[in-house]
Amino acid sequence: MxxxxxxxxxxxxxxxxxxxxxxxxxxxxxxxxxxxxFLLALTAVLVGIVLSVLMRLHLVWPNMxxxxxxxxxxxxxxYLSLVTMHxxxxxxxxxxxxxxxxxxxxxLPIQIGAPDMAxxxxxxxxxxxxxxxxxAILAAFVVPGGAPISGWTGYTPLSGLGEVTGPGxxxxxxxxxxxxxxxCLASLLGALNFIAxxxxxxxxxxxxxxxxxxxxxxxxxxxxxxLAFGVLLAGGILLLxxxxxxxxFFIPAGLVVNDxxxxxxxxxxxxxxxxxxxxxxxxxxxxILPGMGVASHVLSTFARKPVFGYRAMAMAxxxxxxxxxxxxxxxxxxxxxxxxxxxxxxxxxMSIGVPSAIKTFNWLGTLWxxxxxxxxxxxxAIGFVSLFVSGGLSGLFLAQPAVDNLLHATYYVVAHFHxxxxxxxxxxxxxxxxFWFPKMFGRMMNEPLxxxxxxxxxxxxxxxxxxxxxxxxxxxxxxxxxxSAVAYLQPLxxxxxxxxxxxxxxxxxxxxxxxxxxxxxxSGPKASKNPWNATTLEWITDSPPPHDNFGGHFPSVYRxxxxxxxxxxxxxxxxxxxxPQEVARETE
Amino acid sequence: MRIRKSESGSAxxxxxxxxxxxxxxxxxxxxxxxxxxxxxxxxxxxxxAVDEQYSLTLWVTAVVxxxxxxxxxxxxxxxxxxxxxxxxxxxxxxxxxxxxxxxIILFLGLGILGRRAWAEVRFTPPAADAVKVEVTENQFVFNxxxxxxxxxxxxxxxxxxSASTGNPLGIDSNDPAGKDDIVVPTLTVPVNxxxxxxxxxxxxxHNIFVRELxxxxxxxxxxxxxxxxxxxxxxxYEIVCTQLCGLGHSRMHxxxxxxxxxxxxxxxxxxxx
Numbered sequence: 012m013x014x015x016x017x018x019x020x021x022x023x024x025x026x027x028x029x030x031x032x033x034x035x036x037x038x039x040x041x042x043x044x045x046x047x048x049f050l051l052a053l054t055a056v057l058v059g060i061v062l063s064v065l066m067r068l069h070l071v072w073p074n075m076x077x078x079x080x081x082x083x084x085x086x087x088x089x090y091l092s093l094v095t096m097h098x099x100x101x102x103x104x105x106x107x108x109x110x111x112x113x114x115x116x117x118x119l120p121i122q123i124g125a126p127d128m129a130x131x132x133x134x135x136x137x138x139x140x141x142x143x144x145x146x147a148i149l150a151a152f153v154v155p156g157g158a159p160i161s162g163w164t165g166y167t168p169l170s171g172l173g174e175v176t177g178p179g180x181x182x183x184x185x186x187x188x189x190x191x192x193x194x195c196l197a198s199l200l201g202a203l204n205f206i207a208x209x210x211x212x213x214x215x216x217x218x219x220x221x222x223x224x225x226x227x228x229x230x231x232x233x234x235x236x237x238l239a240f241g242v243l244l245a246g247g248i249l250l251l252x253x254x255x256x257x258x259x260f261f262i263p264a265g266l267v268v269n270d271x272x273x274x275x276x277x278x279x280x281x282x283x284x285x286x287x288x289x290x291x292x293x294x295x296x297x298x299i300l301p302g303m304g305v306a307s308h309v310l311s312t313f314a315r316k317p318v319f320g321y322r323a324m325a326m327a328x329x330x331x332x333x334x335x336x337x338x339x340x341x342x343x344x345x346x347x348x349x350x351x352x353x354x355x356x357x358x359x360x361m362s363i364g365v366p367s368a369i370k371t372f373n374w375l376g377t378l379w380x381x382x383x384x385x386x387x388x389x390x391x392a393i394g395f396v397s398l399f400v401s402g403g404l405s406g407l408f409l410a411q412p413a414v415d416n417l418l419h420a421t422y423y424v425v426a427h428f429h430x431x432x433x434x435x436x437x438x439x440x441x442x443x444x445x446f447w448f449p450k451m452f453g454r455m456m457n458e459p460l461x462x463x464x465x466x467x468x469x470x471x472x473x474x475x476x477x478x479x480x481x482x483x484x485x486x487x488x489x490x491x492x493x494x495s496a497v498a499y500l501q502p503l504x505x506x507x508x509x510x511x512x513x514x515x516x517x518x519x520x521x522x523x524x525x526x527x528x529x530x531x532x533x534s535g536p537k538a539s540k541n542p543w544n545a546t547t548l549e550w551i552t553d554s555p556p557p558h559d560n561f562g563g564h565f566p567s568v569y570r571x572x573x574x575x576x577x578x579x580x581x582x583x584x585x586x587x588x589x590x591p592q593e594v595a596r597e598t599e
Numbered sequence: 600m601r602i603r604k605s606e607s608g609s610a611x612x613x614x615x616x617x618x619x620x621x622x623x624x625x626x627x628x629x630x631x632x633x634x635x636x637x638x639x640x641x642x643x644x645x646x647x648a649v650d651e652q653y654s655l656t657l658w659v660t661a662v663v664x665x666x667x668x669x670x671x672x673x674x675x676x677x678x679x680x681x682x683x684x685x686x687x688x689x690x691x692x693x694x695x696x697x698x699x700x701x702x703i704i705l706f707l708g709l710g711i712l713g714r715r716a717w718a719e720v721r722f723t724p725p726a727a728d729a730v731k732v733e734v735t736e737n738q739f740v741f742n743x744x745x746x747x748x749x750x751x752x753x754x755x756x757x758x759x760x761s762a763s764t765g766n767p768l769g770i771d772s773n774d775p776a777g778k779d780d781i782v783v784p785t786l787t788v789p790v791n792x793x794x795x796x797x798x799x800x801x802x803x804x805h806n807i808f809v810r811e812l813x814x815x816x817x818x819x820x821x822x823x824x825x826x827x828x829x830x831x832x833x834x835x836y837e838i839v840c841t842q843l844c845g846l847g848h849s850r851m852h853x854x855x856x857x858x859x860x861x862x863x864x865x866x867x868x869x870x871x872x
Contacts, residue, residue: 088846162843168820169803169845176738176803177845263821265757267769268738268802272757280804280819314678320690345806346817347824350721354714361710368702369695371667376694378674380686385612385679393675397620400667401627404660407709413649413716414656417638417813420806420841462612473623481636486810488841491849497839499639499810506636576685583684 027558037139039131040558044138045117046451051138051145052109052440055100058149060518062097066090067511071504073493088178090492091160095179096151098163099187102294103194104145106436110301111236112141112201114443115229117451119205121549122223124214124566126559129207133200140197147190154182162490164291165191167261167283171253172275175268188251195244195290202236205229214548216568220325221587223547223572224318227325228304231332235293235300238336243290246283253278284346288339295432296335299399300328302439303370306395308572309442310374312545313389314381315583317573320373327366327373334363344412345419353412360410367403371396382576382583386543387461388446394469395438401473402430405480420490423483426476434472441468441524448531449538453554456531464523471517478506544584547572551588613679620672624665631657638810642832642857646813648716659709720814725827729795730788735768736798736805736818739847741838742767745781745867753777760801768801783871786838787856788830789863795827806842809855817842830857 028034035043065077069085076083116134120127128134151158159179161170165187174181209230213222222230249260257274261283264276311318318324340348340356374396383389405427408414418424441464448456482503487494494500494507541550548568552561566588574585581597630636641647733744733752746752753774760769770777788794798807800818808815816826840851858866866872 086846087849091843091846091848094843160843160846166804166843169843172803266802266820267757267760270761270763272760278821280821315685316687317689319688320695323690323695345815347819347822350717353721354717357713357717358707358710361706362703364706365699365702368663368706369699372694372698373690375667375670375674376688376690378671378678380688381674381678382680382683382685383609383613383675383678385609385616390612390616393616393671397623397668397671400664400671401623404664407660407706408653408656411652411656411710411713411717413713413720414653416720416815417649417653417810419815420808466615470619477623477627481630484638485636486638488808488839488849490843492846493849496850496852497837499837503636576687578687 037135039127039135041116041120041128041131041134042451042556042560044134045113045115047138048108048112048116048141049114051142052105052113055104055108055145056437059097059101059105060521062093062100064515064518066093066097067514069093069492070494071508071511085492087492088160089157091162091490092158092179092183094490095160095162095187096148096158099148099191101433102163102298103191104141104148106298106432107194107198107294108141109440110305110436110443111205111229111232111297112138114225114305114440114447115205115232115301118447118549119226119229120208120212121552121556121560122226122547123209123212123217124548124561124568125208125212126561126565128204129211130204133204137197137201137204140193140200144190144193144197147186147193151183151186151190154186156181156183159184159187164287165250165283166287167250167253167278167280168266171250171261171283172266172268172273173254175271175273185251185254188247188254192244192247192251195240195247198236198240199244202233202240205233206237209233214566214568217587220322221568221571223304224307224321224324224328225301225304227328228301231328232297232300235297235332235335239290239293239297242286246286246290249286250283281343281346281348284343285339288342289336291342292339293332293335295428296331298432298436299439300331302395302436302442303328305439305443305446306374306392306399307377308547309388309392309446310377310396311573311575312446312543313384313386313392314378315384315575316377316381317571317575318373319376319379320369321571321573323369324373327369330366331363334359334366338363341410341412341415344415350412357410357412361407364403364407364410367399371400371403386445387456387458387465388442390462390465390469391438391442391445394465394472395435395442397469398430398435398438398472401477402427402432402435406431418483420488421483422479422487422489425489426479426483429479430472430476434476438468441465444528446543447549448528449542450549450554450556452532452535453538454531454535455538455542456535457527460523460527464520464527467520467523468517471513471520474513475510475517478510482506482510541586544582546574546584546586548587551586609680613676617672617676620668620675624668624672628661628665631661638813640811641813642811642830642834642836643813643828644831645716645720645828646811648719649813652713652716655712656709659705663705720826725795725825726793729793729827731795731797732786732788734786734796734798734807734818735801736807736840736851737767737801738803738845739840739851740767741784741786741807741840741851741853743783743786744768745783745871746776747779747781748867749776749779751776753780781867781871785854785856787858787863787866787871789860790833790857791829791831792860793827793829795825797823797825799823803844804842805840805844805851808839808841809836811836812855815841830855833857833859
């Protein structure tokens with residue numbers, strides 16, 4: 012293993028590029044590619060937030076003239092296109108891109124002591140295909156007919172018949188499918204690369220159970236990606252064929268739209284749902300597993316304690332990944348699927364609560380007895396735990412098909428997945444950003460500004476998404492452009508107003524993050540090698556790391572990743588590369 | 600130097616974070632417990648079974664929610680950095696075993712208990728004498744078809760579908776059984792009698808949802824999905840579509856009228872007036 016890593020290093024060092032384009036644009040350096048993914052996600056999240064603000068404005072002030080909206084007054088189909096694009100951009104280009112493509116790319120090789128990814132050129136290709144996918148999804152806004160209106164789930168036949176089913180279902184839906192398919196392709200390649208790197212390029216002594224939990228998170232995520240993205244890619248291609256080549260994979264016979272018989276026969280709308288959710292549920296874990304890794308990593312560092320139950324934490328991630336592939340049917344309890352499989356999916360889904368609970372208790376165990384330092388990344392990591400618990404528990408309701416008969420497709424579902432895979436994952440991303448910024452850019456971020464950003468975001472997230480459960484329980488239906496047709500939705504409007512105002516404030520508070528990020532890039536105080544007194548390998552090299560990550564001095568690993576406050580050792584942290592002799596010298 | 604700095608900031612942050620956690624827990628528990636927002640009372644047996652399962656789940660999740668969120672608040676305050684050295688521990692297998700076993704029993708038990716309500720809705724076949732109504736949805740209307748006095752639904756022919764000429768379902772004009780079929784935009788059913796709905800769609804996927812029944816079902820083109828219920832309270836209830844079906848989705852709306860047997864007979868006699 013070591014000779015492999017060192018051999019790759021030699022080749023890599025010779026390649027150190029000098030030209031601007033090879034260094035910053037078409038770079039094969041995993042660190043540059045990681046930052047490229049991060050900046051792509053940052054752009055995408057700004058678009059996604061603007062879309063959600065427009066939606067929240069329309070929900071409470073439907074007669075308001077809005078910016079970016081052609082015609083000023085938002086129509087029903089424009090609202091639905093915002094719903095679709097917000098979901099698609101956030102799930103794919105933010106929650107999948109930043110934690111895995113961004114931080115995974117940057118830190119997985121460094122944390123395992125490797126000079127780069129296993130396949131650097133493949134890595135570059137993955138990023139640029141993802142970039143193309145992003146351009147394709149943005150293009151959906153400007154093609155004739157506008158953006159699609161079928162939701163991020165793109166259920167057929169709404170998405171399969173073309174513009175006859177509604178505006179945006181022509182070119183817009185086609186661009187959506189092309190974008191998603193490209194994204195799947197890129198993520199497949201990326202997943203292969205992550206797995207190969209982690210298996211083949213670990214430093215001497217870096218056994219699997221000495222890896223930081225972040226690496227476990229990226230590893231399990233990559234396996235999920237490898238198995239899940241291929242399925243959606245296939246689904247996307249079949250859907251494209253249904254739309255353009257006259258096939259009928261997802262469209263049954265005898266459909267009549269606007270009094271016109273559609274020339275299709277033999278397909279099944281439920282087949283699309285199975286393919287989509289076979290990808291779609293693992294996707295939820297693709298979004299959150301890296302965040303779980305980051306939360307464990309950051310909690311341990313700033314509690315100055317080893318992760319409580321490290322092996323249980325790693326195994327729980329594997330269990331979540333494994334079970335994550337057997338629960339997709341819980342999205343389809345009322346779809347017409349067999350009620351018996353509904354029950355099976357229900358029990359499997361409830362069982363995924365077990366490893367999730369194990370993680371939560373171990374996070375509490377990590378904090379218990381610690382010496383908690385409330386840095387900004389620590390605040391976001393604790394916030395992650397809080398939001399994950401709040402958002403996860405509502406899943407126990409939705410996992411039961413009987414209760415789902417009441418809550419399905421209501422705002423309760425929207426509240427659930429926003430807390431648990433949206434906001435919690437975003438908190439994971441923020442924790443990672445504040446934690447690793449000094450390593451990535453060689454400068455510290457501003458702590459007071461970071462904390463203000465945290466307080467606004469933490470309070471804001473709860474003010475937006477906790478009341479959303481109540482709207483859902485009372486029967487508030489998601490993806491409704493207009494509540495006026497249903498009498499029982501009227502009393503819920505004040506709650507919507509509260510959520511909207513909370514959303515505007517929370518969205519505005521993200522400007523603090525942008526200011527902090529870009530100001531610190533230029534003018535933050537210089538960061539030392541190890542500003543947080545942390546233990547893992549990224550902290551033994553320069554900030555930012557040199558081209559081959561370790562300047563030719565590749566580390567060997569002698570201990571687990573979280574040796575904090577080890578009894579008898581003077582310092583309260585022991586880096587992974589310290590030999591037992593070096594530690595003995597430090598002993599009091 | 601560095602340690603002193605982190606110490607000074609930690610008390611304020613710890614206090615604020617713990618306080619916010621407590622406030623969040625109190626407000627959340629209060630609003631759920633006081634049922635400030637809840638659906639109207641159910642009008643079916645199944646609906647009550649769903650509500651019971653919902654309440655049971657609420658209890659279980661409330662215990663886990665309160666303990667873990669307040670535990671987090673406590674840990675944040677109690678173990679803030681005030682100059683101490685952290686207590687070294689890599690974990691505790693006994694505790695791992697206890698909470699793993701406890702959650703397996705709690706969560707799987709809840710899932711298995713939840714089977715009862717689900718089985719009542721979906722596993723049991725409808726009674727032979729149930730009132731049969733076909734629910735056919737399209738962008739963006741509900742159509743309800745009753746077989747009429749002959750008790751037989753007429754054959755359907757998609758080529759004859761024409762909403763503009765009053766035949767939205769395409770009832771075959773050559774089939775005598777279809778002559779007396781009643782097609783109406785609202786659902787009228789007799790109280791205390793089992794009703795069997797055959798739900799389908801002509802174009803994209805729709806849904807039929809009535810809060811008071813605690814029942815929803817997607818209307819999928821190419822599939823006819825049977826569901827049944829027995830409404831026990833006379834009244835008018837709103838029917839909505841919960842599956843995104845196109846630009847008019849939020850205007851797709853109808854009513855369920857639960858009426859007395861006499862009113863139901865009158866409804867059928869008048870041809871759905």
